[in-house]
Amino acid sequence: MQRHHFTIDVEEYFHVAAFAPWVLPADWSRWPSRVARSVDRLLALLADHEARATFFVLGWLAQRHPEVVRNIAAAGHEIASHGWDHARVTGQAPVAFRTSVRRTKQLLEALTGSSVLGFRAPSFSIIPGQEWALDVLIEEGYRYDSSLFPVRRRGYGYPNGRREPHWIDRAGGRLLEVPPATARWGGVTIPAGGGAYFRVFPYALFRAAFRDHERRGIPATFYIHPWEIDPEQPRVAVPLLTRLRHYTGLARTEVRLGRLLSEFRFGTIAATVARA
Numbered sequence: 001m002q003r004h005h006f007t008i009d010v011e012e013y014f015h016v017a018a019f020a021p022w023v024l025p026a027d028w029s030r031w032p033s034r035v036a037r038s039v040d041r042l043l044a045l046l047a048d049h050e051a052r053a054t055f056f057v058l059g060w061l062a063q064r065h066p067e068v069v070r071n072i073a074a075a076g077h078e079i080a081s082h083g084w085d086h087a088r089v090t091g092q093a094p095v096a097f098r099t100s101v102r103r104t105k106q107l108l109e110a111l112t113g114s115s116v117l118g119f120r121a122p123s124f125s126i127i128p129g130q131e132w133a134l135d136v137l138i139e140e141g142y143r144y145d146s147s148l149f150p151v152r153r154r155g156y157g158y159p160n161g162r163r164e165p166h167w168i169d170r171a172g173g174r175l176l177e178v179p180p181a182t183a184r185w186g187g188v189t190i191p192a193g194g195g196a197y198f199r200v201f202p203y204a205l206f207r208a209a210f211r212d213h214e215r216r217g218i219p220a221t222f223y224i225h226p227w228e229i230d231p232e233q234p235r236v237a238v239p240l241l242t243r244l245r246h247y248t249g250l251a252r253t254e255v256r257l258g259r260l261l262s263e264f265r266f267g268t269i270a271a272t273v274a275r276a
């Protein structure tokens, strides 16, 4: 039976890129932390369904909550890197990106005693023209990337990217690219990988996309954030559209996750990389 990838981007509700103009990094430590309890609930949900997952953790968060990282690893899941402070690759100089992915990998490895193989850019921000970031990842010892979202969206997306896991060969070596799941509707590629889409779109769309991946014999890569199962999180005063996107469906996400975990089998991306 096909194993899919269940992935979690481990960050706080106030790290969301759409909140950036209203929540400054200098103020992050003043917002109440909610991540530990949501991660605990995700770990319980995964254990109930005997699923393994990949957790992409922010270095900033790992430094403040090392026990969260240790708990995830102790439960048998994979720890991977989400960069240090949620800066988008599109706004980063290569030297700053290198520092971020190096520092995060070193800290996560020190906390768990295991190699960190994978990276996911905040907001899937490796877009056409930013491929230098893949070279940096190879040079820094990463084995796979999960940042190229093969959809056309404002501010992110890698529209001509392949929809299945594939090797990317660069001058310095190769990297397995593991894109988030997508579906094809009427000749258009649409996101079917998780996040706000999973909270807002009908569940049946995701089931159909996962079954389609199984017919093609490839894993679907699903992603979610701890704050997406936390309806009690402190509210941030942001404009209406941002508010709708962030807060819609929070109360039903945990039930939907249980459904997805019941209907499909999940493993880590590291396991796929080991077989590739």
Ligand SMILES: [Zn+2]
Binding pocket: 009, 011, 082, 086, 121, 122, 123
């Ligand atoms: Zn993120």
